[in-house]
Structure formats: C-alpha cells, structure tokens
Amino acid sequence: MPEKTKRYSIWEKLKDNLFILGITVPCFLYLFAFLIIVLFYLLKFSFSEGLPIISILSEAEFRNALLRTFWFMLIGTPLQLAVGIILALLVYESFKGVSLTRSLFLIPIAIPALVTAVIINLLFSYPFGHMNDLLSGKYTFFPKILELPLNFSGTEFFSIGLAMLGKVWRDMPISMLIILAGLQTIEKEGYEAAQIMGANFYQRFKYITLPLLTPAISTVLILRSIENWKEFIFPFVLAPAYPLLGVLIDRLYHVQQNPYMAGACALWLVLFIGATTFLFTFLTKTVRAYLVKV
Amino acid sequence: MAEVRLENLCKFFGEVKAVDNIDLTVKDGEFLTLVGPSGCGKSTTLRLIAGLEKVTKGGIFIDERLINDLPPHKRNISMVFQSYALFPHMTVEANIGFGLKIKKLDKDNKKSKVGWALNLLRLEGLEKRLPRELSGGQRQRVALGRALVLEPDVLLLDEPLSNLDAKLRLRMRTELKRLHKKVKTTIIYVTHDQAEAMTLSDRLAVMKDGRILQAGTPSEVYEKPQDLFTAGFIGSPTMNFLSGEIIPFVKDENILVGIRPEDLKFSSAEVPDAVKGKSSITESLGSDNYLYVEVSDALVSMRLKPEEKIEEGKKIWLVFDKRKLHRFDKSTGRRV
Numbered sequence: 366m367p368e369k370t371k372r373y374s375i376w377e378k379l380k381d382n383l384f385i386l387g388i389t390v391p392c393f394l395y396l397f398a399f400l401i402i403v404l405f406y407l408l409k410f411s412f413s414e415g416l417p418i419i420s421i422l423s424e425a426e427f428r429n430a431l432l433r434t435f436w437f438m439l440i441g442t443p444l445q446l447a448v449g450i451i452l453a454l455l456v457y458e459s460f461k462g463v464s465l466t467r468s469l470f471l472i473p474i475a476i477p478a479l480v481t482a483v484i485i486n487l488l489f490s491y492p493f494g495h496m497n498d499l500l501s502g503k504y505t506f507f508p509k510i511l512e513l514p515l516n517f518s519g520t521e522f523f524s525i526g527l528a529m530l531g532k533v534w535r536d537m538p539i540s541m542l543i544i545l546a547g548l549q550t551i552e553k554e555g556y557e558a559a560q561i562m563g564a565n566f567y568q569r570f571k572y573i574t575l576p577l578l579t580p581a582i583s584t585v586l587i588l589r590s591i592e593n594w595k596e597f598i599f600p601f602v603l604a605p606a607y608p609l610l611g612v613l614i615d616r617l618y619h620v621q622q623n624p625y626m627a628g629a630c631a632l633w634l635v636l637f638i639g640a641t642t643f644l645f646t647f648l649t650k651t652v653r654a655y656l657v658k659v
Numbered sequence: 660m661a662e663v664r665l666e667n668l669c670k671f672f673g674e675v676k677a678v679d680n681i682d683l684t685v686k687d688g689e690f691l692t693l694v695g696p697s698g699c700g701k702s703t704t705l706r707l708i709a710g711l712e713k714v715t716k717g718g719i720f721i722d723e724r725l726i727n728d729l730p731p732h733k734r735n736i737s738m739v740f741q742s743y744a745l746f747p748h749m750t751v752e753a754n755i756g757f758g759l760k761i762k763k764l765d766k767d768n769k770k771s772k773v774g775w776a777l778n779l780l781r782l783e784g785l786e787k788r789l790p791r792e793l794s795g796g797q798r799q800r801v802a803l804g805r806a807l808v809l810e811p812d813v814l815l816l817d818e819p820l821s822n823l824d825a826k827l828r829l830r831m832r833t834e835l836k837r838l839h840k841k842v843k844t845t846i847i848y849v850t851h852d853q854a855e856a857m858t859l860s861d862r863l864a865v866m867k868d869g870r871i872l873q874a875g876t877p878s879e880v881y882e883k884p885q886d887l888f889t890a891g892f893i894g895s896p897t898m899n900f901l902s903g904e905i906i907p908f909v910k911d912e913n914i915l916v917g918i919r920p921e922d923l924k925f926s927s928a929e930v931p932d933a934v935k936g937k938s939s940i941t942e943s944l945g946s947d948n949y950l951y952v953e954v955s956d957a958l959v960s961m962r963l964k965p966e967e968k969i970e971e972g973k974k975i976w977l978v979f980d981k982r983k984l985h986r987f988d989k990s991t992g993r994r995v
Contacts, residue, residue: 552742552744554740554742554744555744555745555746557709557711557738557740557744558738558740558744558805559746559757559761560711560730560731560732561709561710561711561731561732561736561737561738562732562737562757562758562761562805562809563732563758563761563762564732564757564761568761572746572757572760573746576748577747577748653748657746657748657749657750657753
C-alpha cells in the first residue's frame, strides 16, 4: 500500500515556520512600513489638486535643476568608478605598507560630508581663499597665474565642479572597497594562463578583469548614480545659486512651503533613479556579454 | 614538438634556493615527470620553463635556443595549472578558443581548431556550458583542450590531477596517456604522487630541496634508486630499510639495506641468511595482502600471496631475495 502523503493546512505550515516568521516579519515591517508611508505622501502630494507632477515640468527652476543633476550624475558616476578602479588597483598588489595605505585611503569617508564641503568652500572662497592666494602668487613656491582673484562660486561650471570634486573625494573609499573586493575574487592563475597564451596587459584587463569585475562595477555604478541623483550637502554648500534636485526639494518644502511641488519633484527623482538603475544594469550586462564572446 | 634542456638552472627567492643547479634534458616528444614532495622546487622549475618566474642563474633551451629572457607567449609552450585556471565567465568553447582569439585567428580557422580540441577531449555537447556547470574531470579536459589547441612545442602540466577524486584520477591518467600518444607533444609533468609519475612517464626526475636526485625511466628509478630518498619515495608501500648489522649476509654497520615488500618471503622455521621477526598486522588491499613484521625496532612490510595467511604475534623468519637488495652508505645516503 503506498503511504498517504500527509497534507498540511496553512495553520500547520505557519506553526512549522513560526521561528523564521518571527525574525523576518519585523524586518519587513521596518523596511516596508516606512517605505509605504513615504511613497503614500509622495503620491498624495504629486497627484493632488492641479496635478503638481505634471505642472512642475513647466517650471524653469525644476527643468534647470533636473538637467544639472543629470550632468552631475552622468559625469560624477563614471568619475567615481574610475577613481575607485585606480585606487583599488593601487592597493590590490601586496607591498610593504599595503594595509596602512588602504587605511589612509579610507580617511575621506570618516570625515563628515558637511565638514569636507565647508573646507572646500574655504579653500575656494572669493577673494581670499587659499586657491586664489596660491594662483595670485602669494605663496613663494608657486608662480603667479592670476592677476585678479577668481570667483569660483560665481559660475555654474565651477561651483557644480567643486561640488562634484568634493563628492568624488569624499566617497572614493566606497567605490575603492567594492572594486577591491571584486578584484580579490579573481584567481591570479587565470592571468598567468592568459599571459602564456599571449594576452598583453590591456587584453588581460579587457577579457578577464573587466568581465569578472562587472558585478562590482555594476554595484558601484548603481549605488553611486543613486547617490549622485539625490546629492544634497555638497551642492547645498558649494553651489547654492545653482541647485540640484535635492537642494530644490529642500527649497520648495522649507523655503517656499510648497509640499506639493516638493513631493512632485521628489517623485520625479525616484523615477529617474529607477530608470538609471535599469539602464546601468542593462549596460553592464551587455558589455560583459560582448567581452566573453568567442 | 621540441627538446627542452635545463643547464645549471637556479632560482633563488632571497636566501631560499627553490631550484638549485638543475641539469636536465627532455627529449623531443618525451613525457617527463618531475616528482617530489611539496616544496621540492618542481613547480618552480615548471614556472621557470613557462617564463612565469625569472631565472636567477643558468639557462633554459628549447631546441638549442636560449629562452631565458623570452616572454611566456614567445616560447610556444602551454601550461595546465593545478586549479585549471579556467576563465569562470567564459563558456567551454570560449575558454578553449581564448588563445586563438588573442592570436587573432580568422573565424573559420578558430572554429575548426576548437572543434578539433572538443573532439579530441570528448567535450562535444558541452560547448556552451560554463566551468561551474562542469564536473572536475570535464574542467580538467577543458584546461587540456585550451592548452593543446595552441599546438605548443612543449606542454607543461602542474599537478593537473590533484584536485580529482581517486577514481577520476585513474581515468584521467589513462586519458593523458592516450592524448600523449595522439599529439606526441613534449610533456613536462609535475606531481607529488609517485604512482602517477611511474604510470605516466617515459622518464621521471626525482626532486628534493631544489635538486634533481635521479632521472631515468620508471623501472630504472624503481629498480636502481641511487639514494635513500629516491628509494623511499618511489614505490608503494615504501621500501623497507634495515641496518646492515642485523642482516646475517651483510654484517656491516655502515650499510643500510633496502628491500621492497615484494622481494621478501617468510618462513615459519629458521632458514640460513634469514632475519627473525614477529608477525604484526595484515593489511588487505583486495588483490594484495601486506604483512607487517616487527624486526628489532623496525616495522618491515612484505607482500603476501593471496593464499598465504599468518596469525598475529607469531615468530617468523624473513627471507631476502639477494638479487633485489639495495645497499646504501649510512653516512652519505648514496647507493653502494
């Protein structure tokens, strides 16, 4: 006689998995409850009377901030990736003092972003910042380049550039650590095998390092692009005259007391973050598939 | 195919002499094995031939051409690593074709060569699989295919079977022999497993502390080991060593006598020139049984015929096959 399969009721299944449920449900509640509240208010404000989600598109301030943030993300993200790869390659090889060097490279992340932004502001302030002093020949070790001091925060190019410089400098250890972890998973014998087969440094990087590093690169691109889209502190301190979306949301909400427009702006920001994440995932997958073709 | 000659080859890592004055010639189409314990310098020798390490002193010649300063890819050699070193993100086909891609071979040529390797190594049907989707033996064959497809003059194999289980290792041994017969490439093989060295090689070189102690055919090395280390390293179970003074027909305290388990017989009654001992445990390997005999303070192993049985703790006499006796100088360890 074949043994009858015992059928479990939902209640019995729940009872069997009580411990797993007990430890996972609070996590999900913590994560999703807060997310749902935020999304609820974003949607509520964005789709309130007058449809701010649509009307904000005709606001010049929003369009300019969107364009600025887009460029900030588009240039800043690959820049952070490149800096991360260079630093990771530098500290990847083992040499005397490698641990100390790695620790030194982690210092920027330990300094609060606001402090970094204020220091950059002081360095580049007009007319008596250190950079102006340096370029005006006030320090004997450096030649005089400028006749008149430069107002760095007076132009969009320089002030957004300074914000990007601060952002890249401060967050470089994050990209470095992710890339370094990726590099350390690659077997050294693979490189030796490729070397024997005639692959030069560039070919080894292209066909072995790069494809094997794509998960790490993809992580850096996605995390950094999200961070760049929603950046607040550096542009707030260094480019107040040229707000990015993060600064604009704050301004709409706190200064102009307009939560509806602020909500609509934030919802667009979330949508752009989603689109960029999708794009970078697709891009890295396509590049990897191309690199591993026979 | 090519002849490889190592002349006074040395490799030092600081004070450590990893390879110490090696002289060795590997003939055209020969299968030579470097065998020795871990850290004896066999893998370093292979890496020197491959060009992955810089030579400290001496020369490496392939077909009389000094290759010391040639980069690895200009030596026309291929290497299979212990870990296989397959590219985990590439399919079997892409792994095998990688070297050809680097050499910029045209598509049709590349396809036919990869097809040849897949066929030679019985990998058809697995072309699109990734290394992680293959068994250990299949990965091993992909690594061999990747090396052979480049038609190297010399194929270097660094302990390629050591990651496989015992059964698969035996199968791959046969496979390697078949391959060598078919492609006739000069092969330099590195292993610490003496059984592998004995069964695969045309010749083998026993290494210790960066030096080659003896090089010869497996039977030469087995039957006439030139020193104590080689005598003890080659053969399983290992050779028995007894002090000359306890053996009636040797009676020399400066001599250490070596005798292989299969060259010993036992007698229950005292016979001339035999050595007295006490039977200890018996090990059965199925086809062979081995008896361990306590002689003085040593434990001597001997092979028993399948029908021979002996109880533990019995007094017996060990009879030596005098033609198969190996005598070594106790102080130098060299054969006398």
